[in-house]
Amino acid sequence: MVDAARQSKIDLRAYTEVERVEGFVGNFKVTLREKAKYVIADRCNGCGDCSSVCPIEVPNYFELNIAPRKAIYVPMSQSVPLIYSIDMDACIKCFKCVEACGPLEAIDFSQEDKLVTEDIGAIVVATGFSHFDPSVMEEYGYGKFPNVITSMEMERLNNSAGPTAGNLIRPSDNKNPQKLAFINCVGSRDKRFNEGCSNFCCMYSIKNAVLLKQMNPKVDITIYYMDIRTPSKGYEEFYDRARKMGIHFTQGRPSLITEDPETYNLYVHSEDIALGEVIEHEYDMIMLNTAAIPQPDQNEMSSVLNVAQSPGGWYMEYHPKLRPMDSPTDGIFFAGACQGPKDIPASVAQGSAAASRAGRILHSKEWEIEPTVAVVWPDRCVSADGKSCGLCSKACPYGAVDYAKGKAAEIITAKCHGCGACVAECPHDAITQLHFTDAQILAQMRALLAEEPHKKILAFRCHWCSYGGADLAGTSHFEYTANERGMRVMCSARMDSDFIYEAYRLGAGAVLYSGCHPQDCHYITGQLIGAKRAKRLSTIFERMQMTPGRFRIAWISAAEGDKYARVLNEMQAVLDNMPEEQLLEEIERLKPEVTKRLRRFPNVPGVQEAMDFSDTMVTAITTKESAA
């Protein structure tokens, strides 16, 4: 900790939050909120005179709220930086602290939060984790029985710098407990709360047990566990050491804790798996090893950073094996438990790894980004003719469209992230996206629907989420109908209405319109644009009296392989439930209507060529297939 404060290249900003992140790799603009401390950092010498005169006491979060702090405080004596701050929610403005500070004049009640903007090349996100609140698990009586505490609370009670100066006492009567139990997996590996393993609790409880046993070899300690997981180097040996010290390990997940109303002693009800018998033992004090859970503000941070979350709420890495430190957004990296529960060695390792990944960029003067950007055909843009439009500019999540009446819109390439929202939104088809042109997409669709199109389900998926979801369905072997034919674009915002109409004109049995969940969108608001369009299409098809389910909208994250498979199977069921003639009849009935809506389409540059090509392609496919 102290090293970090001493390192001259590190600009330490405590009591500061990240408000906004804009830009792209190498060129992020980050807005930081430096929260008002009401203490001038340069003048505060950390003497603490202010705090000792402060009359207000409130629970100290740092001590898990089991000990108080003043309204003007540092969380602990070894705080880095050692600068006091005033909690204005608690302060009664008696100004005793101002008096105590005297000539230093470090206290400034007029301070306000300050927003500062920084230019940043790469970002390492290391926001950590939070602790599961076990009071929702009635069976363990936390919050009801005073001597049931969490292990984090025990950390403070057993810490020489903690509120009891390291004297472990039990809350009901301040006596030193002689018989203790730890319960592992409280709220973790538990489908009711958090499905995952919290990774470090086994070692963590062993560590605490060993510490207590070292301080007082007479204490009787039992660790209740489901499995002891000690996979890293030296861990198993540490577990051995604990057993040699006489710490009891009982395999069995306790189902109930009860309390003696007179002594406040506790009884743990558990099965001893080794014995196959129910056991009930009495303890002075019980420590719950609670699950590691994502930070309460992880959802918010995920929108600020534009990164997705895995099930369970942790940040989702680009690839779990190949790129575990990378976010899907170039230039943003993850370190530590924010990406999933980790112990200290793993967190340190990932911190260094993330630094190394970020270093690749930060040591370069320039960085390459994908050229899949939008491009305007100036001659097709009506703005050049003096008409007002600007829909492209409105759609762009990045402000990358230079739009003004009287001149053709222009895309600022460096700002464009390549979502394709403007392309699909342009009513005059004056914009295209490199590598995802209308011609390319149409040619692909024609090929996919060459044969028996009414049996096919054409699935449009965004690259970042639903395509990933489809991948996960495959890697997990969640089977779904082989009639699915997948199309990939970068964002649901690129899924032009014309593509959908064209699919039905070609006779597709069903069409899936899928992308990410709104909060996960890789392109900030791209999904919202796509979702709005999808909803509009849905209304139109409803009015055309298309059988419900032949057009389906589904938001599927890269982590929802099961959902992808389920949605496709449900769509197949819709088709299966329609007699073939009825389906074919409906497709024919709707063809004129969807064709009518495609009127601008053939004029788009490249589309006619794609159409002509596709005719040969379709012929080739059908001949080939009939031969087979």
Next chain:
Amino acid sequence: MHAKPKLAFYWAASCGGCEITITELGMRLVDVSEIADIVFWPAAMDYKYDDVRSMKDNEIDFTFFNGAIRNSENEEMAHLLRKKSKILIAFGSCSHMGGIPGLANMFDIESICERVFDTMPSLDESKGTRPVIKSKMPEGEICLPELYNQVKTLAQVTEVDYFMPGCPPVVDQVWKVFNAALEGKLPPKGSVIGADIKTVCDVCTRKKVELGFKVKEFHRPHEIELDPNLCFLAQGVICCGPVTRAGCGLPCLNGNMPCRGCYGPAEGIEDQGAKLASAIAAIIDTDDVEALQKTLASIVDPAGTFYRFSLADSIISQMKYK
């Protein structure tokens, strides 16, 4: 030739329905009078109490006593007729179990008087009138019977030989009992006569409930349209059939109304209302514990429903007046 058996009929606190049942025997009454003498029947003929007082003890062979014991006159006559009769039969629900008058045990006498003489909507004004046992009139002192605080069954004031339930007992059963009595074929003393052993449910032919059925809300009969072929409980309507002695011939059920329980508890049931509460509670849907109280609240007036005819005879009533 033996002397003809002597019959007596008396009504205490009752509506008179039981008396009407006897008249409903019609021409069969003439047959009765061929073989028996009716020596006392104030509802039909002019008899004075003194006529009874002047009889020898046990002079009457069968006394059919209907009505509950509500006042001192009822009780006095109960004792008198007991003394003068060989066999005393509690005739009808009121003398058997207190009947409808027995529901007055939910209140004390003062609150009843207050209702009758002060707050009844049909009163023009309250004059604070109360019945007075003895009052001086120009003609001399006149007496009224004393109203009791508790409505009692006949058996609670004197020894009863047989109980004949019903509100009123149905005519066919009365005829059967007359015949049995006159032929000397009555069962052992203390028995319930003129009724069956099992319950109304046993003889009811309505379709019984389906497996898995539970009641979420109870209805009173007028609140819903009743299926004439389905068990009332299965329609969420409280029916006293499960605990009530059969023998009535099911006039209520045939009229698409649930059993009201007038034939009293079936053999083996000690407390009709408590046992019915137990049966009814067991059919309540308990899936949603929060909603239980709402379901229970839909049973309007449990005491009046479960103990409609037997409150005076109930254990809770006896506990109250102990």
Next chain:
Amino acid sequence: MSHENTIETFADQVKAIPGGEHLEMCYSCGTCVSKCMIQQKLEPEYNPRRLLRMVMMDMRKEAFESPTTWYCSQCDLCYPACPQEIHISAVIAAVKQLAVEAGYSTPLSTVSVDESLCAGCGICVMACPYEAPHLIQKEVDGVMDLFSEVDENRCMSCGICVAACPLGAISRKGVSNKEIIKQIKVKKQKSIPSLVIFICDWCLREDDDLSILESYPANVRVIHIPCSGRIDPQMALLALRAGIDGVLVCGCRPGECHYQHGTDITTCKMSLLDTMIDQIKLRDHRVKFVQIGTQERGRIRQEIDSMLETLNARKEPH
């Protein structure tokens, strides 16, 4: 295709029965075993975790013969406690179904119906949490009549039907009406109130609490019943009529009843009785129903003491 011909394993069979699907999610943590009270109170061999294991290991015979298959009363205390969200009782029910199909039958002593008393009213059919009784048509003396018949393999012996049956036509050895009434005997002493406690076999989890029950003198009579649902208001009133000063009925907290809804049915019964007692304005609080939760160690003492206090106060003015 190859997998069409595969031999169906025991686990496959269990999983094919609704409720059995999640069998293989079990990671043997033992929560269900200690959450359940059967092992400690009734049958030491009882162990759902091991039954699930037997199914997974294709140990058909052992599973069919295991007491776990037969003793589970589907109270579902374990279901909300299971970290893998396995509906354990449903899995056990699936095993039991297969066991019955294979010709096994319950070792429990179950209820029986006396047809000479049964009126075929169907109250037991509605009351039973397990759908054990059902009505059958039967010819008696040349007349078709309805009777209740109990499927012994469904019956869990809770006695709820015994209490519900208006005519006492259903009984179970040990807890028939007669046997219970026989126990309502207290040595009456003038100055000390007498109390009868009907206590369900499951609401007191701890041995400590059970010993509290035994710590009272002879004026407090404890009658053990399988479920508070076994007691009906008439039984309580009969005790009072027999001269007992007070009746305390103890059952489990809602949601913790060993027989699913027994305690809730008792709530209904007792609440109806309370209302009726209230209606006749008899406010002497001599009958009380309490529901004790698994974590309420020592509460039984409080409840008995407070009941005795109430009864004492009632005695004093006289």
Next chain:
Amino acid sequence: MSDITGYENEEPRIGVYICHCGSNIAGVIDPKEVVSFSEGLPGVVRATDTLYACADSGQKLIKEDIKKYNLNRVVVSACSVRMHEPTFRAAVAEAGLNPFLMEMANIREQCTWAHGHDPDGALKKAKDLTASAVAKATFLTPLDMITVPVTQKALVIGAGVAGISSALDLAEQGIETILVEKEPTIGGVMAQLNKTFPTMDCSI
């Protein structure tokens, strides 16, 4: 603007490579059937299968074919673009082709792995996906990566044990680093701990 419309007058010469991925693909469908299907598609001058397209041998095959058959488009029917698009782009680039003239068809994750129960359906789908990639390849245009400048400054959000070690590493590499912490002190959960395993030293 022919570079935008994507259809150039240059005659497409497409090479199609169907990957077995060991048995991952070939265990469900016969890649050779997809090869013979591809052979007749417009523009396809070379179609073949390969055991592992991503392996050195597979890449070498593609590179050699580009020269041998004078290919100007490459289609690889193999795994997800999220897996090996960079690999094959690099491979074609090494053979002198613009990397954006390579197109992948995902016949593993989104075909054989998801339709193991329906090998016939999977084969049909693999053919269609390959045809679709050929169609897209026909209209592909060469593109150049866009170069952007880099601000040589890092931001580390969160000063727990991971954030601190990351910031220290960056700083020691000589990179200006802003270390942001929302609480008044850095250290995170680690600072709250007593001693830490397995060395049992002080956490701070």
